[in-house]
Amino acid sequence: MVETSLGITTGALAQRLGVSPTTVRSWEQRYGIGPAIRADGKHRRWSPSDVAMLEEMCRLTASGIPPAEAARAARSDRREPAGIGKELAAPVLSDSDPSPGRKPAGGGGLPLGDVRQECRGLARAAVRLDAPAMETLLEQVISDFGLVTAWEEVMVPTLHAVGRKWESSDDRYVEVEHLLSWQVSTALRRAAIASAGRQSAPVLLACVPSEPHTLPLEALAAGLSERGIATLMFGGAVPAEALDAAVRRCGPAAVVLWSQARSTASYALARHVAGMTFGLRGARTAPLVLLAGPGWAGRTPDSGMLRPRGLREALDSITRIYGEPPPEPERRSVADEPEPLGMDRSPTSSRTASRP
Template structure:
């Protein structure tokens, strides 16, 4: 496939003049010129330009971004990650939302992966992904439109989170994550799981809409160190068998999500208030 400059500019959400400037100043031009002198971009050219857009959206100077854009994406680095600067977080949110509204999944995935690589799950989740997804959710509620935008954005974040390598060595399951019965919002559990992967912990996620009996059976069979159940509505939280979980397992039982606000909990059940608190709870038990 080849593309005209106008088509590429539309795909990337930039002005044709910007595309022309990047070609003239930084050599990020098309690989093909027709006999008539018309420029045509190939898929590889478009991917380089996608990386250029992601980098400039994050505040990287255009000249430096052009050098980085030509390089292949690097593997996730190990070692400490730096928190996201507030100004950078705002730029990242804006870039992610702009890509979402264009339904540009490659750009969203690229931005999400770079944030996770540079800053880790907690900072990327709390400072960029959650605010951006909340904005998209409010757009759907207020306008009745944009469900496809919200779903594609959530899928892009999920794809990036699942790119974090999981611990594979045999051992005790550090955490078993589950949604309440009929709870469908399970992306926060994937964020917790990815953060636990960064810490080298083994974890499992039962996903959305887990019946009470299925959760109890999984806990009996897997015998995890910590069981955490997510609910974003009170009526869903009330259907979780907390008493049975506590009675049938030696695991620490924890709950998370706005649905637990105001719900009376058994004394032994923990309720972390943030992603970092949930991670610390698991690490406290494991270590």
């Protein structure tokens, strides 16, 4: 990147920040967060202090701070060159007083509704295709709130919002949905690796045949690892023969079968797995089968099966198999309990659900 004594261009700055030049210009127009000096009286040139100011705004918005508030904070931190007064700044418009034809950014234009601040930050980073910001924010919410709360109150609402936006905008935002799904998947896998499960009979996680949607299972795998329970993730669309072989070879304490739609839910397969036994003759055991996902709705599970209605319930049910009480509920930073978002309300995204 070429920098002159007068600074860098808007295009170079946008590339450095990972946003579009249009976004940078709109921030300048709307929030008064433009360059302190213009070359030849009109051409934008961004000095090192200007760049630091924009980098700080990106960091703040990615953490969920509303853009207008982030801009005010970023401007207050800028050290303006001597002789440059505030009269050079563009008029500042707050989110409560948008310019004509504009609406408050909220979650980057996604239909989020009443969600927590971190969810809005993730949505804004997703719309900007800002992978580093998404990675940082997801890692932070898992660390701060625990896997279950991060999944139910940040990841799932954002994935749902992207799915709704995709369905209502003639296949636009597909790139946002794909990148967000990948970043969520990466964060969940890192969480699972960071919390290695103990050496014991594992939990086998698999999607039923013809079911490719894996993200909810990845969340469950991470949650089990967080509780010290070993897992074997077989992923999407596992053939019945392969599932049978896997169960016989590893002798799992539990088998979780994910089905997103009723068309893929196979009770015959579930009954077969629940009836499998292994171990020494005279002391054989069978796995507990958990029917996870909305595909299993509308039917009472047979003996040896459970149908958890959410991530937390699935984690608690499996934890009890190992003779340990479930952990205390995670502390929430919001006063009101949100509507449950769990495995039966799985996200609509490329790695979790096909478009209807």
